[in-house]
Amino acid sequence: MTSALSARPREAAGATAAGHTDAALPLSCSQLRVNLGGRTVLDDISLDIEAGSVTVLLGPNGAGKTTLVKSLLGVLPLASGIVEARGERAYVPQRSEMEWDFPATAHDVVMLGLIRKLSRWRSPGKEHYKAVAHALSKVRMDAMKDRPIGEMSGGQRQRVMIARALVLEPAVLLLDEPFTGLDMPSQELLSDLFVSLAREGCAVVMSTHDLTHALHVADRVVLLNRRVIADAPPRELRDPAPWRETFRVSEHSPLLTHVASAVDAESKDH
Structure with missing residues (x-):
């Protein structure tokens, strides 16, 4: 797959969360559990969101992506767990909500x-x-x-x-499906903007269904389906197993072919 997007130097992004102390993290959650409508929507979610990075949440409809974004924002009640924020958090909802x-x-x-x-x-x-x-x-x-x-x-x-x-x-910018319904030039402009914000030190967290843009801009991809299935830089997500588990698709799904092509293309760019 050839990407029309401008290449992003990965070295401009922050290091992995493992290399930081808690004091360096603008946002984190531990053992997060959220119940909505009498059912568990998120279970045992632990994430460290680092400054100067783009974290992308990927998963199917109903996986809990929007719920996680709003939980990190602090606007949903938690059944258990904790969210810790250091600095201002700002939120951009889905356009359909406006x-x-x-x-x-x-x-x-x-x-x-x-x-x-x-x-x-x-x-x-x-x-x-x-x-x-x-x-x-x-x-x-x-x-x-x-x-x-x-x-x-x-x-x-x-x-x-x-x-x-x-x-x-804000120290953390949280976005819910920012690319949905936009034409390609608008998506590319936003992709460049999110990368620029991360280089300036902002922690960008977004949910999206757009695999191409997600794998291009992300320093880190969180595969989510009520719980965290995988959490790694895009280049480390070549194994189809976590993608199959997350999206509940067969080993012959075109999704896996698209993911493999996109991951390989981004790895070559960086």
Whole structure:
């Protein structure tokens, strides 16, 4: 498989979690268990999320990817286990969860990301406008800051939502299915953005169904199906067994052929 994406030097990313002390980790969870609707959705999940890395959660529908992202964010109750966060966490939900017909510009939407930092009686100051402009610039949307969100394409809206998260200057950026429904240029732009954020020291955690982009941008892939099946850099995931267990497919599944090709291509690039 030949990737249209720009190559990423793996040495620019952080070291493996095993090489860090807990103090260096912006986010971690231990023996996480989550029950929803009377059933266990996640069981015995332990992860160390390191600064300066891109961690990708892969698994089938119903595997618990969104639940894990929201658990790491701290918005879901835990049946057991612990989540430890050091620094600001910011979240970008699936685009289908958002209302896009409200009368707000890109600038307005990003400013909403700072609402927790603004007192009830205080108007935004120069530092807040500067932060919004910087966040929009990061996602290449500064030229469209005055355009209504309802008039934007899917890719443009997604970039605005990422800017709303980045305006908080988070230590950890959590994204749920950021590539879904986007055209290839938008996916490539976001891939480059996530790599850039990691190089700047942010810990990027995303769930996705997009194997091609996942294996390209990831420093680490977590194969998830209610529990962690595998947790390793992409180049170490050539063995089809964990992929079969995660996605519950046969040994003849085209998925395995695609994964093998993608892993080999990324290993040659790096």
